[in-house]
Amino acid sequence: MEELFVRQMQAHGVEVMWSMRRDRAGPCLQTGYGGQEVHLPLRLPVAGGAGKAVNRIAQYVCEVGLFLSLLFGKRFDIVQVRDRRYLFAFLGWVAARLRGSRFVFWSSYPFPEHLIEMAAGRRGPGRVVYWLRGRLSWFYLYRFVMAVADHVFVQSEQMLRDVARYGVPVAKMTPVPMGVPPHLLDWVATHAGEGVQSGKVVYVGTLARVRRMDQIIEAFRLVRQRNARAHLFMVGAGDSPAERAELEALTQRLGLTDAVTFTGFVPMEEAWRHAASAEVCVSPIYPSPVLNAGSPTKLVEYMALGRPLVANDHPEQAAILAESGAGLCVPWGVESFADAICELLENPEKARAMGSRGPAWVAANRTYDKLAAQVHARYLELLGGEA
Incomplete structure (x- = not known):
């Protein structure tokens, strides 16, 4: 606003x-x-x-x-x-x-x-x-x-x-x-030379319990079994410290302590830097009547940054990805997320082609x-x- x-x-x-x-x-x-x-x-x-x-x-x-x-x-x-x-x-x-x-x-x-x-x-x-x-x-x-x-x-x-x-x-x-603010597209142009980090997978957003971020952590266990270089960055905080603590405890139980980084809340530009350097960005939204009515900011931010993304079948996400071709839209679920993340990590040319479609779509529709x-x-x- x-x-x-x-x-x-x-x-x-x-x-x-x-x-x-x-x-x-x-x-x-x-x-x-x-x-x-x-x-x-x-x-x-x-x-x-x-x-x-x-x-x-x-x-x-x-x-x-x-x-x-x-x-x-x-x-x-x-x-x-x-x-x-x-x-x-x-x-x-x-x-x-x-x-x-x-x-x-x-x-x-x-x-x-x-x-x-x-x-x-x-x-x-x-x-x-x-x-x-x-x-x-x-x-x-x-x-x-x-x-x-x-x-x-x-x-x-x-x-x-x-x-x-x-x-x-x-x-x-x-x-x-x-x-997204129009200056994000300018920011992308000035930071284009900073590069993408191999295996980096990024989620930017809330860790609130209602969002069911445990599914992404569990999906990443399957990703690591197939791709040892993959590393997940969870950029954001929950509504309470307990919500992040629950996800960190799950990460430890799954043996992913060295494969998942929780950054906590960071300034907007730092969050953009994380996403801009990712090989794959993820936008999970738990399917419910309440959350289905939303419009996810992170999806269009990832696209503006030119990153390929994996999102689940949510009304707005599905429509945007069908129109733009900027990422993969999958059913909600651990295996679906894991398969899609691995597909993009294992096919860098396909991932780059998808990511390259995002900025033009955002510039035409969502600034x-x-x-x-x-x-x-x-x-x-x-x-x-x-x-």
Whole structure:
């Protein structure tokens, strides 16, 4: 969102006022970022469950203040609310209607379905709590917020299909998938001489338990049996230290300690360097209704870097690889991943040919300047063609 709205939308002359959440303690204030106005809520240095509740209330109070600003201050053409800002979705809709603005909702993840899915994996009172939260937020989001919105931006074509089944008209939705900053392609050109490391296989992304990264570790045991030079780099961190620790313990049990490196969280450019020097990059996404609605950033980053990749049969990944020919798309599973990784490692000419197709496809379809142009065109359409 930062690349899309802070940098690219400004190039189209779009003035943006942000309302963001805080990660650290601080007062409710108005500040600036990237030449744009930003409203930050009050966050108190209180830990634990009590702190979470207190800071949630503080955020709501500040959102009411922002609502009054929208109601009595400067008028905006569009009031756009994203994801779990459920209270402000209502307040933003009211402000938009009273000021004659358009109300837009941006959905980047199916949070209600995620809660319902979490409920299925729990027992006792927690199961009931998560199920109720999921069902209530599902009804509020799909039956009210999206119903009253003038337009809805969704994460992917699959999310569009899913939301359409809930009764939201296809005509009022626009999919905006994840992309890459245009300067990534320039970065590739300036680092082209750094070279590829023999046998290097790279995964860049979260190690969260829900992603089932254990499958890639287990697949790599089979890869090493066939290719002794192969070395896996897991670039990223989990939502908690325990998730990485579980994968490291699995690596040790499988006798892969010398064949797998966990880098932890690294800056974006360092992650690009890892991927750019790989013989093969992998993009596993566990097949589930929630994750199937996503748009994987890592897939298009690998392609922009010119690397051949192995991905499993996920709606967006399958469509991109079928269109671009930049990698292998396989069923989810240990043996499928292992066979595909070995195929590319053992056939370097085929791998290079696949990797070479990626940058042109990304440049034509998935840089954020092009995605911003699509969003801007939709805004103008909503405003009746007004500049």
